Amino acid sequence: MSLVELHAIHKSFGELEVLKGIDLKIEEGQVIALIGKSGSGKSTLLRTINGLETINDGTIMVAGKKVGDRDTDVLTLRLNVGMVFQQFNLFPHYTALENVMLSPQVVKKQSKAEAKDVAEEMLAKVGLADKMMHYPDQLSGGQQQRVAIARALAMKPRVLLCDEVTSALDPELVNEVLAVVRQLAEEGMTLVMVTHEMRFAREVCDKLVFMHQGRIHESGAPEDVFANPKTPELASFVGGLA
Amino acid sequence: MSEFSLWDIVYNLLLAARWTVLLSLTAFVLGGIVGLLLLMVRTAGNPWAMRLVRGYVELFQGTPLLMQLFIVFFGLPLIGIDVSPWIAAMLGLTLFTSAFLTEIWRGCVESIGLGQWEASASLGMNFRQQMRYIILPQALRIAVPPTVGFSVQVVKGTAVASIIGFVELTKAGTMITNATYAPFTVYGCVAVMYFLICFPLSLYARHLEGKLRHVAR
Numbered sequence: 001m002s003l004v005e006l007h008a009i010h011k012s013f014g015e016l017e018v019l020k021g022i023d024l025k026i027e028e029g030q031v032i033a034l035i036g037k038s039g040s041g042k043s044t045l046l047r048t049i050n051g052l053e054t055i056n057d058g059t060i061m062v063a064g065k066k067v068g069d070r071d072t073d074v075l076t077l078r079l080n081v082g083m084v085f086q087q088f089n090l091f092p093h094y095t096a097l098e099n100v101m102l103s104p105q106v107v108k109k110q111s112k113a114e115a116k117d118v119a120e121e122m123l124a125k126v127g128l129a130d131k132m133m134h135y136p137d138q139l140s141g142g143q144q145q146r147v148a149i150a151r152a153l154a155m156k157p158r159v160l161l162c163d164e165v166t167s168a169l170d171p172e173l174v175n176e177v178l179a180v181v182r183q184l185a186e187e188g189m190t191l192v193m194v195t196h197e198m199r200f201a202r203e204v205c206d207k208l209v210f211m212h213q214g215r216i217h218e219s220g221a222p223e224d225v226f227a228n229p230k231t232p233e234l235a236s237f238v239g240g241l242a
Numbered sequence: 243m244s245e246f247s248l249w250d251i252v253y254n255l256l257l258a259a260r261w262t263v264l265l266s267l268t269a270f271v272l273g274g275i276v277g278l279l280l281l282m283v284r285t286a287g288n289p290w291a292m293r294l295v296r297g298y299v300e301l302f303q304g305t306p307l308l309m310q311l312f313i314v315f316f317g318l319p320l321i322g323i324d325v326s327p328w329i330a331a332m333l334g335l336t337l338f339t340s341a342f343l344t345e346i347w348r349g350c351v352e353s354i355g356l357g358q359w360e361a362s363a364s365l366g367m368n369f370r371q372q373m374r375y376i377i378l379p380q381a382l383r384i385a386v387p388p389t390v391g392f393s394v395q396v397v398k399g400t401a402v403a404s405i406i407g408f409v410e411l412t413k414a415g416t417m418i419t420n421a422t423y424a425p426f427t428v429y430g431c432v433a434v435m436y437f438l439i440c441f442p443l444s445l446y447a448r449h450l451e452g453k454l455r456h457v458a459r
Contacts, residue, residue: 050364071368078366089361093379103365106375148361155365 001064003028003159003190004049004081009058011044018044020214022058026159031191033201033222036211037237042194045211046161049192050081063158079107082157086164088144090136096123096147097132100154108155115154122150126180142173146180153184160184162193202226210234246422252431258414259435265410266397266439268332273339273396280344285351286369295344302341308402310334315406331403331410339396346392350385351377390447394440401436411435 004026011019018041026032034042047053048060051067051074060067060077067077090099100119104110110118123132126146136144145165152160162181166174178200185191185204195201201208202222209219212233218225229235284295302310314337315330325333354377362376404413415432419425 052360052364075366075368078364081364083361083364085357085361087357089355089357091358091361091376091380093383102375103362103367106371107366151365 002026002061003030003063004192005059005061006045006049007059007061009045009048009060010056011041011048011053012056018214019048019055022216024209024216026190026192028158029188029190030207031185031189031205032193032207032209033205034192034194034209034211035196035198035201035237036217040211041214042209042211043163046163046192046194049159049161050083051077052083079155080158081161082152082155082159083161083163084145084148084152084165086167088136088141088148088168090144090147090151092136095133095135096128096139096150099136099147100151103151104154118154119150122154123147125153125183126150127176140173141169142176145169145177149177149180149184159190159192162191162195164194164196166195166197198226210237212237246418246424248427251418251422251424251428254418255411255414255428255431255435258409259411259439261409262397262400262411262436263439265328265331265335265400265403265408266393269335269339269400270393270396272332272336273343276336276340277343277347280340281347281351282373284344284348285373299341299345302338303345307334307338307399308405310338311402311406327403327406327408330406331400331408335396335399335403338399339392342392342395343389346388347381347385350381350388353384354380387447387451390443390450394443394447397439397443398436 002025004024006022006024009019009022010017022041022045024045034045036042044053048055062077062080065076067073090096091102094102097116097119100122101112101115104115104118105112120129120132123129126149128143128146128150131139131143131147134143136147139147149160149165165181166177169177174197178197181191181193182200182204193201193205205222207219208222208225210217210225210233212231218229218231218234225234226238229238280295280298283291311330311334314334315325315327318325318330358376358380359372362372367375400410401412403410404416407413409417411432415428419428422428
């Protein structure tokens with residue numbers, strides 16, 4: 001049984017159909033990159049996995065349980081699925097430590113001491129043990145994004161979604177965030193990422209999923225996808241990057 | 243007929259000004275509580291409830307405060323509820339205040355970026371938790387200056403209560419004028435007193451605005 005199973009997912013924004021029947025299985029421990037041109041539906045697909053976008057048709061199964069459209073279903077789903085955003089979205093009125101501690105306390109009802117232990121561990125893991133008392137606006141973009149990753153990890157999700165996590169960063173800050181993601185992948189965390197960092201995707205991922213016009217156009221192991229694209233669309237996408 | 247000194251006038255106005263302050267405070271506190279409840283309903287997303295709140299806000303923003311007081315004061319007795327001028331004034335101003343505060347605060351809540359909602363949602367928080375820990379603390383900072391600014395409108399709004407016979411500052415002014423035949427002196431004093439209540443509030447609102455420019459993260 002796969003950790004996440006998407007079956008025949010359809011999603012429209014008004015008249016515009018952005019997902020036209022997506023089937024995707026995510027296995028425990030797998031690292032998957034969604035690639036494709038902007039507007040191909042990859043971010044929308046990622047956002048359906050944790051219920052930030054409601055779907056018009058299809059089914060989502062997480063850990064063997066079907067996700068319905070009741071609010072409680074979505075909340076349960078989100079306990080299993082963490083997310084990191086392009087724009088970090090840290091809570092500006094809390095310190096780094098509080099950002100990471102908040103949800104375990106509020107949602108999982110952990111004690112303050114327990115939440116603090118976990119938060120300190122996670123912040124140390126992303127290399128920010130010395131920035132815990134800083135507010136988001138006192139941190140660089142790369143540091144903010146690493147706090148966001150620690151914040152998601154503190155909820156102990158079974159899969160982590162990364163939506164273009166380096167796209168809003170200055171070039172010199174990209175690597176510190178990628179290093180953290182790489183470390184997570186090596187530790188066996190299940191990851192699904194939308195990314196434009198092709199070299200990184202190639203090195204770290206088990207599977208690349210190429211999206212084109214709302215469909216999964218082609219997918220496979222990174223070396224195959226890059227070396228032998230089977231469709232002209234992927235060939236031109238890969239070629240355009242070279 | 244006895245002579246009124248300026249001090250007699252000021253002293254009697256000061257006594258009445260207590261009621262202006264009390265009415266303002268009551269309307270502001272009760273209006274704030276009702277406004278907060280309406281805000282929660284307005285942002286929670288049920289379309290019918292949202293429409294209802296919007297209608298409520300439009301109703302009170304689109305009619306003069308005086309008419310609202312008249313309707314409370316003369317309308318409630320028609321359905322068998324007798325209200326004193328104090329109750330009518332308090333009720334009318336509370337409704338008026340709640341409508342405006344809901345609208346002011348809604349703007350503040352909506353100025354909090356979608357990213358904050360999405361980040362907190364993806365951490366598993368429900369609506370109530372999002373509001374309490376993420377949205378309201380941030381919205382509150384933005385809301386303080388316009389809220390304090392609006393309190394000035396409430397203070398001045400209490401003057402209208404004089405027309406339904408509630409003895410506050412303005413009504414006291416009218417009564418003293420009727421006894422002294424010195425309307426300019428009396429109303430001059432009334433105006434000064436309103437100013438002394440309102441001006442510090444305005445100053446404070448401006449001060450908070452300056453301070454918040456630094457805090458805005």
